[in-house]
Amino acid sequence: MTTATNRSAADSATAVERLIRMYRRMVAIRLFEERVNDLYTRALMPGLAHLYIGEEAVAVGICEALAGDDYITSTHRGHGHCLAKGASADRMFAELLGKKSGYCKGKGGSMHIADPTTGNLGANAIVAGSAGIATGAAFSSKYLRTNRVVVCFFGEGALGQGVLYEAMNLAQLWKLPVIYACENNLYNEYTHYSETTAGEILARPAAFGLAAESVDGQDVRAVYGTAARLVDRARRGEGPAFLLSNTYRFRGHHVGDVSRDYYRTKQEEQRWMVERDPITILADGLIERNLADRAQLDRIHSELTSEMNAAVESALAAPYPTPDEAEQDVYA
Amino acid sequence: MTTATNRSAADSATAVERLIRMYRRMVAIRLFEERVNDLYTRALMPGLAHLYIGEEAVAVGICEALAGDDYITSTHRGHGHCLAKGASADRMFAELLGKKSGYCKGKGGSMHIADPTTGNLGANAIVAGSAGIATGAAFSSKYLRTNRVVVCFFGEGALGQGVLYEAMNLAQLWKLPVIYACENNLYNEYTHYSETTAGEILARPAAFGLAAESVDGQDVRAVYGTAARLVDRARRGEGPAFLLSNTYRFRGHHVGDVSRDYYRTKQEEQRWMVERDPITILADGLIERNLADRAQLDRIHSELTSEMNAAVESALAAPYPTPDEAEQDVYA
């Protein structure tokens, strides 16, 4: 991956490659998540999982703006972030199934996938739990002069946690290269964010001096463009930023959340799914502007479908850890 | 105490009485604190105490805007708040000396004076520790329809604590009658607030939707005027507010903090003490405008001096609790 600045028409070939790459990534996430839901429905997956379907453009657009050794932190709804940062689906499925070949040897599960090789500091099941960690990684970047940028992903529900403001204050005081990436999908679990969030979201980081911008989270090009600017700014040492992506989760809060009428309408869901699907939006844009044709996109789908199916199968076939492994990895 | 709104010239007699009352209160706090310092220096007081000298106008101006049964929460630097809300000096001295006749039977000490009879929910030695409590008292006011207003006093150092933002968000969502009264005396202990506070202070509460204003904390009339407006607004159900008072502590962080050169200059201290003493500022104003004469103000001083001396003496003479009392009051 390269670090993007403003691009001229000259490198439009690169730009198209980038769009196709982002398309591929979004589809990969979508297909991954559909299989997760399927594993749950077939009672093959222990526990629960929080699907990212509908929000793919956010993770993909932002991670596209990062270098391979830049860091991210993720959330309970983390599969999209992991995949966008470059994790491989088979080890992710294995982790979700509690298998030894998973990213965390089965110890973490869906909510704790971490992967040093792709700079993934880990998903966190405490809302806003990674605000400090991400800020600390940015501290290291400055302290050790590695020039890495960190993206801290979180849902708008994390705006309720005070530690986020503590962390943003520190980041701004110390001009740390960290982007707080807020995914506003409108709901904190089963409660609309307007019932939990007073004032204006963007005014909050701005009050701490951070550069604060919002973007249409269903438009991966817009997300990428804005993220690239903020990432570059951070890398130049100009300080942290807050990027608010307006998005929507198409499915339930978690795979078991199927009756959603009491907190949101079917019409609302339909509207988003039909009009605001980030994959459709990009596909339509590519075809309209003649940058890709339907067949090419279909090929991507079918390639990824085979990949994902194979990944699921290998994960299903993989062995569990043995009980004695429970006592390993407590201390380094 | 009465609740003030905008006053016309017609009630100037009341206004003058109010100014004299506030003058008296400020002097009382000053004399109280000088005696605390003296008790410490003479090794008669256990532990430490954080003096409010220099900041008197803030507590006095704000508490003047409150009714007797309105609530306050206070801080480690709390003597001024307690006295301004109506506590009596003798029981406060007794508490500072660990005597049984103290407000907390000697169990609390300087940092924990509480007094239900004056609506004082208690001083708190955890920075921002009372943000939740004050907001909860405002919750009760609304829930029980008592129409009480709550003032949460804290230093600008508390802006570092996330729970303050959690509380302000809740207060604004639920339109609770609470005033967050931030005393910016420039220092978090031994560190200048500019090293700990990114962005603009007032923008923070404003971002959560609170009414946010600042005032010259050395001018008790200005403090009172602004506080009265915000308190009335809160009482009318229009929601919480944030009042930033710019002030200065004339003494050390605590009574033992005597060598302060490494964090602030003698010149800075002198400038504030000579030019910005809230008691002098009010006295000069009263005399200039012919609302009081020097003799009257001197009388106030000497009356209060006798009162404070008597209070110290009675506290010094009072008995300690007996050791068996340590086990009482753990549970209600």
Next chain:
Amino acid sequence: MPEPEHKATAEHAETAENRSFSASSAVTKVRELSFAEAIREALAEEMRRDSRVCILGEDVAEAGTPFKVLSGLVEEFGKERVIDTPISEAGFTGVGVGAAMTGVRPVVDIMFGDFLTLVMDQLVNQAAKVHYMSGGTWKVPLVVRATLGATRRSAAQHSQSLHAWLSHVPGLKVVLPSTPYDAKGLLKTAIRDDNPVVFFEDKMTYKMKGPVPSDEYTIPFGVADIKREGRDVTIVATSSMVQVALGAATLLDEVGISAEVIDPRTTWPLDERTLVESAKKTSRAIVVDEGYLRYGVTAEIASVIAEGAFYHLDGPVMRLGAMHVPIPFSPPLEDATVPTDRSVFEAACKLCKRP
């Protein structure tokens, strides 16, 4: 025909009565409720009785919490009394403390007990100390409900049982019900208590059914309940581990070991006498709790028994708790970390020197 008298009192003598309701379903006129229903009923009754009682927490209203424990309450009591909060555990617990000091009686919901990490200052430095620091003038009638328990495949941040921390803190009371009957009676007591009470519910127990009389009753704090009488070994178990201990007792029966199972029900106040008396009688004691074993609740209870029954014990007090590791996600790993019927059975056999 009147219902039998269910009000328990602080008298030890009366605990036999409670026991019969909680350990057996043979009593007539007693409905079967799930643990969740018992909690809900306790809240509803107390909210009807006292308009000052309200509920604060995340997704407590229409959603009725993710565990659906509170379903229906908002319909009866409205959104003024069943209040959805932002994801601000410290903030709304702090609000609970202040509200409790000023005339409201809030019941605060902490969805997963793991999130108690976020409210320790509000609970420990504020709620627990207000009464004492103020020389007994302010009171904090606050209830904090939190879940505990593993084996739900929720991994390390959603599976902990952190009640040892709260039990360590003077000024708090700590409740650990193990049956629907106890849950209801203890929660009502908690709400009426003028002190901050932390009330732990095992999330794996919510669906468990048990007899709950329809007549009103409360259960006093500090009164252990003998869930099963026995002669050879005392098994003290808390919360989720009571069923495990009863399961072990059944297995032990088969090898001729008669186990007495005692549930302290509150770790603070702790009914030391009942625990010690039982250990004196059986001369052997095992303590089982789902918190981390080391520096956990088992240590205090074992110490109390080891001291109180010192001259009667045949062997050391044994302890079983969660393995000293963060709770792993993978089922075979997670299952290895918590005590089971089998592991308690084996401990008892060892203590009783059976092969």
Next chain:
Amino acid sequence: MPEPEHKATAEHAETAENRSFSASSAVTKVRELSFAEAIREALAEEMRRDSRVCILGEDVAEAGTPFKVLSGLVEEFGKERVIDTPISEAGFTGVGVGAAMTGVRPVVDIMFGDFLTLVMDQLVNQAAKVHYMSGGTWKVPLVVRATLGATRRSAAQHSQSLHAWLSHVPGLKVVLPSTPYDAKGLLKTAIRDDNPVVFFEDKMTYKMKGPVPSDEYTIPFGVADIKREGRDVTIVATSSMVQVALGAATLLDEVGISAEVIDPRTTWPLDERTLVESAKKTSRAIVVDEGYLRYGVTAEIASVIAEGAFYHLDGPVMRLGAMHVPIPFSPPLEDATVPTDRSVFEAACKLCKRP
């Protein structure tokens, strides 16, 4: 002439050596340093050795903390490595966790241990679990220094000793030095450890002087130190209570009771063997710790001894800790809440059945 060899190792056999330095000042070539100076020297040496080591906390730079423990460090290492923070314990501890994961080795300063309430999520749900949850891939070489201890007339929110909570949490290591010698050697070990370590310093001990060799040394975790040998009763004491135990031992000498005083030095890992062996030898044990007695550190240690030395004990293991009340301000009250030479002496007399 070379200085004697001071490097302690994990071998129990070598602890006698440590002991001689910490318990006696008769050793030549060993300077006297205060506890605070020993801490400072450990930090300075490690910061010189390893540029990744830095300090984060409130008023740590020019102020050198309110206790002046860190005075002079900012002058040597600059404000890039000795970093003043806002009053954001959760925030900067979280930064410490993330920094530790990514190549820095932060030492985080929590001014009063009471403020640990604010960082429990960062320490327990984050720092302690990162390594495990990630299947052993990420490491968290973080040190959190916090104070403990009462009798400073600081009242309920500035006097607690909350190390029991951290000792309960798998994934953390917990250190409780009692002498300047131990403080220096253990802090150096903590900084070099690849795991999160919580390091507790008794604030009343900062001025205490003791021998500290000028040669470099470290002290391994999990190795108890016998501060004083004895025959009749084992007194296990932690942190501030070690001096109290030694004072009690002197009093006991006068009535002909020979007390052995053992300091575990780390509550996790815990050197069970040394504690149990001593109790087997003396057949009597007392555990003294300044945390709240109930559900505290004494419970675990007493349980370990009661189990391990069961067949050798003459009487129950006794425990002394802080009274189960919030720490009061008033001197006569506060003094009544913590163990003293006298109360430990009396417990030992009782245990040894002396009048």
